[in-house]
Amino acid sequence: MGIFSxxxxxxxxxxxxxxxxxxxxAHERAQNSxxxxxxxxxxxxxxxxxxxxxxxxxHINVDVNRDGDCEVLEFNVTLxxxxx
Amino acid sequence: MGKIVVxxxxxxxxxxxxxxxxxxxGLARRGLQTAVLDFDVGLRNLDLxxxxxxxxxxxxxxxxxxxxxxxxxxxxxxxxxxxxxxxASQTKDKEALHxxxxxxxxxxxxxRFDFIICDSPAGxxxxxxxxxxxxxxxxxxxxxxxxxxxxxxxxxxxxxxxTVKAKNGEVIKEHLLLTRYDPExxxxxxxxxxxxxxxxxxxxxxxxxxxxxxxxxxxxxxEPVILDEVSDAGQAYSDAxxxxxxxxxxxxxxxxxxxxxxxxxxxx
Ligand SMILES: Nc1ncnc2c1ncn2[C@@H]1O[C@H](COP(=O)(O)OP(=O)(O)O)[C@@H](O)[C@H]1O
Ligand SMILES: [Mg+2]
Numbered sequence: 001m002g003i004f005s006x007x008x009x010x011x012x013x014x015x016x017x018x019x020x021x022x023x024x025x026a027h028e029r030a031q032n033s034x035x036x037x038x039x040x041x042x043x044x045x046x047x048x049x050x051x052x053x054x055x056x057x058x059h060i061n062v063d064v065n066r067d068g069d070c071e072v073l074e075f076n077v078t079l080x081x082x083x084x
Numbered sequence: 085m086g087k088i089v090v091x092x093x094x095x096x097x098x099x100x101x102x103x104x105x106x107x108x109x110g111l112a113r114r115g116l117q118t119a120v121l122d123f124d125v126g127l128r129n130l131d132l133x134x135x136x137x138x139x140x141x142x143x144x145x146x147x148x149x150x151x152x153x154x155x156x157x158x159x160x161x162x163x164x165x166x167x168x169x170x171x172a173s174q175t176k177d178k179e180a181l182h183x184x185x186x187x188x189x190x191x192x193x194x195x196r197f198d199f200i201i202c203d204s205p206a207g208x209x210x211x212x213x214x215x216x217x218x219x220x221x222x223x224x225x226x227x228x229x230x231x232x233x234x235x236x237x238x239x240x241x242x243x244x245x246x247t248v249k250a251k252n253g254e255v256i257k258e259h260l261l262l263t264r265y266d267p268e269x270x271x272x273x274x275x276x277x278x279x280x281x282x283x284x285x286x287x288x289x290x291x292x293x294x295x296x297x298x299x300x301x302x303x304x305x306x307e308p309v310i311l312d313e314v315s316d317a318g319q320a321y322s323d324a325x326x327x328x329x330x331x332x333x334x335x336x337x338x339x340x341x342x343x344x345x346x347x348x349x350x351x352x
Pocket of ligand 1: 093095096097098099100101102103206263264265293294295296297299300303317
């Protein structure tokens with residue numbers, strides 16, 4: 001593999017920055033949304049999910065997002081690679 | 085009745101003071117009575133950028149504490165008509181800018197000015213909250229960089245919860261001003277693009293100010309960069325002023341300029 005295809009195959013750092021921002025901003029909006037039970041909810045979801053698959057806290061996302069007039073409570077659990 | 089506009093960001097060093105100075109100057113040049121207020125207690129800087137540092141006698145805190153009248157403290161700009169500057173105090177006591185005092189000063193200004201531009205300090209503490217508290221509109225100054233975008237989002241949350249308008253169930257009109265933008269780096273993929281930042285912050289775009297050498301030369305000589313009419317940053321600020329007044333203009337400085345051999349050679 002030549003050096004150019006190496007660079008091309010990598011995501012641009014701007015793209016990485018954007019993805020990181022989308023996650024942290026959604027997270028912080030949820031934290032500041034006035035629902036102070038969200039961190040505890042996240043912990044409890046972790047315990048439930050861990051009964052079935054091995055995940056860590058960082059794989060669980062609990063966010064409140066605004067969709068027009070209503071607020072949506074969103075859970076996201078990233079599953080580990082089946083191989084590892 | 086005037087309009088109170090806060091220029092804010094959360095993060096420091098992103099261009100709030102540069103932007104406050106140029107936007108206020110641009111509004112005044114269009115014949116609007118404009119006052120620009122420095123809320124950065126202890127770190128007065130707007131006076132330097134406006135080039136009136138030698139003419140400061142009284143400041144914002146003197147007015148609040150009754151040691152001077154507002155008219156005594158307001159500095160009239162020597163270049164542009166209709167433009168006045170209220171300098172920040174260099175006192176260490178940040179709480180001196182208390183809510184009732186700020187309310188009285190803004191009320192007084194509001195009865196005689198069309199625009200009151202509030203240059204906010206960095207952070208999300210007392211000073212920043214005071215600068216935004218009575219605002220009708222907010223200009224959120226953001227750099228295309230992760231920490232600045234994140235802090236801007238925090239500031240948007242505060243604008244929507246801590247201000248008088250928010251508490252009355254009204255909405256503050258928010259504008260995104262993206263500054264220090266480098267279209268070449270964006271094209272190379274190592275800087276967030278204007279679309280990226282807009283997608284995350286989801287507020288209307290007031291303008292994109294390019295990274296420009298003219299900003300430093302302007303601040304060296306105490307002339308708001310908008311007065312440098314040939315500079316890219318100056319023109320970008322003029323466009324932003326027009327948009328603030330409701331005009332619709334295309335964005336001009338978001339694509340790389342193709343440089344010829346000679347301009348490269350001359351380091352242009
Ligand atoms: N468009 C720009 N291009 C180049 N330098 C800039 C630009 N905008 C601001 N700066 C520089 O960034 C620094 C911080 O600007 P300033 O307006 O004081 O930020 P803040 O008030 O947010 O702390 C200053 O040195 C200023 O000259
Ligand atoms: Mg400043």
